[in-house]
Amino acid sequence: MSERIITYHEAIREALREEMEDDARVFLIGEDIAVYGGVYKLTEGFLEQFGPERVIDTPIAENAIIGAATGAALMGLRPVAEIQFADFLTCGFDPLVNMTSTIHYRWGQPVPLVVRAPAGATWAMAGPFHSQSPEAWFAQIPGLKVVIPATPADAKGLLKSAIRDPNPVIFLEQKFLYRRLKGPVPEDRGFLVPLGQAAITRPGRDLSLIAYGTMAFKCLEAAALLAAEGIEAEVVDLRTIVPWDKATVLASVARTGRALVVSEAHHTAGFGAEIAATIAEEAFDQLDAPVRRLSGLDTPIPAHPVLEAEYLPDEKKIAAAARDLAGW
Amino acid sequence: MSTIPSLNTQDRLRLYRFMRQSRAVEDAAWALSSQGRLIGRLYTGHGQEAIPVGMTYALQPEDVIAPMYRDMGAHLVRGVKPVEVFAQYLGKRQSNNKGKDSGLHIGDMSRGIVGMISVLPDSLPVALGVALAFKLRAEPRVALTTFGEGSTSTGAFHEAVNMAAVMKVPLILICENNGWALSTPPAREYGGQSIVARAEGYGIRGVQVDGNDVEAVYSAVRAAADRARSGGGPTLVECLTMRMKGHSIIDAAEYVPREQLAEWAARDPIQRYRAALEAEGLWDEGQEARLSAELSDEIDRAIQEADAMEDPQPADVYEGVFA
Numbered sequence: 001m002s003e004r005i006i007t008y009h010e011a012i013r014e015a016l017r018e019e020m021e022d023d024a025r026v027f028l029i030g031e032d033i034a035v036y037g038g039v040y041k042l043t044e045g046f047l048e049q050f051g052p053e054r055v056i057d058t059p060i061a062e063n064a065i066i067g068a069a070t071g072a073a074l075m076g077l078r079p080v081a082e083i084q085f086a087d088f089l090t091c092g093f094d095p096l097v098n099m100t101s102t103i104h105y106r107w108g109q110p111v112p113l114v115v116r117a118p119a120g121a122t123w124a125m126a127g128p129f130h131s132q133s134p135e136a137w138f139a140q141i142p143g144l145k146v147v148i149p150a151t152p153a154d155a156k157g158l159l160k161s162a163i164r165d166p167n168p169v170i171f172l173e174q175k176f177l178y179r180r181l182k183g184p185v186p187e188d189r190g191f192l193v194p195l196g197q198a199a200i201t202r203p204g205r206d207l208s209l210i211a212y213g214t215m216a217f218k219c220l221e222a223a224a225l226l227a228a229e230g231i232e233a234e235v236v237d238l239r240t241i242v243p244w245d246k247a248t249v250l251a252s253v254a255r256t257g258r259a260l261v262v263s264e265a266h267h268t269a270g271f272g273a274e275i276a277a278t279i280a281e282e283a284f285d286q287l288d289a290p291v292r293r294l295s296g297l298d299t300p301i302p303a304h305p306v307l308e309a310e311y312l313p314d315e316k317k318i319a320a321a322a323r324d325l326a327g328w
Numbered sequence: 329m330s331t332i333p334s335l336n337t338q339d340r341l342r343l344y345r346f347m348r349q350s351r352a353v354e355d356a357a358w359a360l361s362s363q364g365r366l367i368g369r370l371y372t373g374h375g376q377e378a379i380p381v382g383m384t385y386a387l388q389p390e391d392v393i394a395p396m397y398r399d400m401g402a403h404l405v406r407g408v409k410p411v412e413v414f415a416q417y418l419g420k421r422q423s424n425n426k427g428k429d430s431g432l433h434i435g436d437m438s439r440g441i442v443g444m445i446s447v448l449p450d451s452l453p454v455a456l457g458v459a460l461a462f463k464l465r466a467e468p469r470v471a472l473t474t475f476g477e478g479s480t481s482t483g484a485f486h487e488a489v490n491m492a493a494v495m496k497v498p499l500i501l502i503c504e505n506n507g508w509a510l511s512t513p514p515a516r517e518y519g520g521q522s523i524v525a526r527a528e529g530y531g532i533r534g535v536q537v538d539g540n541d542v543e544a545v546y547s548a549v550r551a552a553a554d555r556a557r558s559g560g561g562p563t564l565v566e567c568l569t570m571r572m573k574g575h576s577i578i579d580a581a582e583y584v585p586r587e588q589l590a591e592w593a594a595r596d597p598i599q600r601y602r603a604a605l606e607a608e609g610l611w612d613e614g615q616e617a618r619l620s621a622e623l624s625d626e627i628d629r630a631i632q633e634a635d636a637m638e639d640p641q642p643a644d645v646y647e648g649v650f651a
Contacts, residue, residue, distance in 0.1 A: 067453020
């Protein structure tokens with residue numbers, strides 16, 4: 001299969017463009033996505049290619065965007081809604097939690113929609129309202145799938161799978177990776193990455209680093225630092241939070257006997273806690289050390305780079321925690 | 329504006345029958361609930377029957393409705409059978425919600441019914457999305473949704489009506505202003521004189537009708553549908569009515585002044601329509617007696633049939649979280 005090296009951002013653009021070209025039911029709806037091309041210019045040129053019926057600018061109204069996408073999905077369309085920043089998903093939280101996620105369970109009608117939102121901190125002074133990682137809020141809601149890609153290939157393949165999925169999918173793009181990360185992406189239009197499958201992005205025998213999104217990328221950087229010291233860390237990239245690939249995580253922990261769960265979301269009741277609890281419950285006898293978590297702090301995410309750096313896990317903090325765990 | 333074709337005798341008798349059937353089903357549900365036999369709490373539309381019946385009758389079968397818990401008549405006009413309603417109330421495995429939800433939370437796209445949730449104004453944005461789908465596919469169909477005056481205080485109402493106005497989608501917004509949002513009267517719900525006055529601010533058409541006059545509701549909705557179908561955008565229809573029972577069966581509604589109830593009892597939509605039909609010689613006591621017997625028999629059989637259905641099994645809880 002031939003590949004090209006493209007950015008995470010371009011991979012998402014390709015997925016959207018190809019799905020819109022191949023399926024007339026797919027349309028985009030959100031704030032400033034058409035004429036302006038989106039705040040991250042992700043849909044630049046889409047209005048010209050697909051027209052105003054399929055690339056729809058809306059008023060500032062996240063509740064109505066998500067509700068309208070739900071109604072259109074009930075009528076057989078495949079809406080892809082953009083929420084400008086994941087922080088603003090709060091304004092559309094009610095329909096997702098109470099309406100969209102419960103429809104199939106209550107009356108059997110599939111609701112095929114994707115809600116895309118740029119999430120995470122950026123090491124760029126984005127501050128408390130443009131930096132959050134809200135995956136745990138949605139992981140608590142039965143009926144919603146949650147996807148967080150960490151590579152360009154996964155961003156493309158997972159988004160295409162999400163659009164084709166018959167369920168509501170929250171697709172949390174990592175804005176830190178948009179233009180910083182380049183990687184190989186297959187040229188084949190049929191290339192898909194199935195939802196619910198983790199990837200071992202680096203094999204290693206000494207401990208498992210379990211993460212997703214930007215932190216999965218940072219774990220690879222940490223693993224390179226650790227390798228120079230003779231510690232071989234295995235990196236497990238979850239890729240999908242709901243449903244999450246327990247089997248791959250538990251198999252990795254069974255091989256290494258040590259687990260460090262890394263996430264940039266707030267520590268308390270974050271999704272990392274779910275992973276750590278599951279390892280403790282189901283792989284206790286495989287563990288040579290306690291399960292450890294490294295997360296964002298239990299504070300709002302501050303704007304100043306000195307404070308933001310203190311808030312966020314990074315490759316050095318991951319390596320330090322891993323070193324400590326490896327020597328346990 | 330297009331002319332509304334007048335209702336023929338058959339239509340008018342059907343409107344009457346649907347209102348009577350709606351009240352008969354809810355009276356029977358009230359009795360069952362009082363015996364503690366219902367799954368979930370009972371909410372009824374006593375006194376408001378003209379609105380769901382008139383509005384749904386004014387639509388075409390390919391149109392889509394997103395009704396609420398006061399709108400039994402909307403379901404009946406759409407072809408939901410009393411046995412299906414009682415299966416819902418009894419939480420049966422064969423019911424629309426299979427026991428996972430209950431009451432009038434029936435959703436069935438084959439009948440063009442979007443299932444409501446208990447957060448009532450959430451139906452507005454969803455109905456907007458249905459209407460958007462019609463617009464994107466250039467289909468001559470309309471979406472309609474209902475809500476109480478209480479729902480108009482929420483952000484979801486504002487976001488949906490504003491966006492519908494901007495997008496000029498074929499959406500009919502029916503406000504059933506029944507005087508009480510649980511225990512809160514209009515004066516403590518909104519500062520303006522009416523809900524319909526807001527239409528001007530949103531830049532859409534607004535009409536206020538006597539919600540206890542089934543033909544007035546029919547005509548207003550028929551005009552709104554014609555307008556929406558021909559690209560004229562949304563209409564807000566404020567239907568003035570009165571909630572004649574409590575918010576739910578456990579609400580004795582002691583906060584409602586007795587005089588208000590007496591005043592509205594005299595304007596009961598069913599009695600009024602019966603009197604009108606009788607005055608025109610279209611209905612008489614004999615027909616009324618036959619209808620009563622027919623409905624009583626239909627409902628007894630529906631309850632028996634629903635009661636005989638299977639209850640959910642514990643393993644059913646796991647089914648259907650995802651499609």
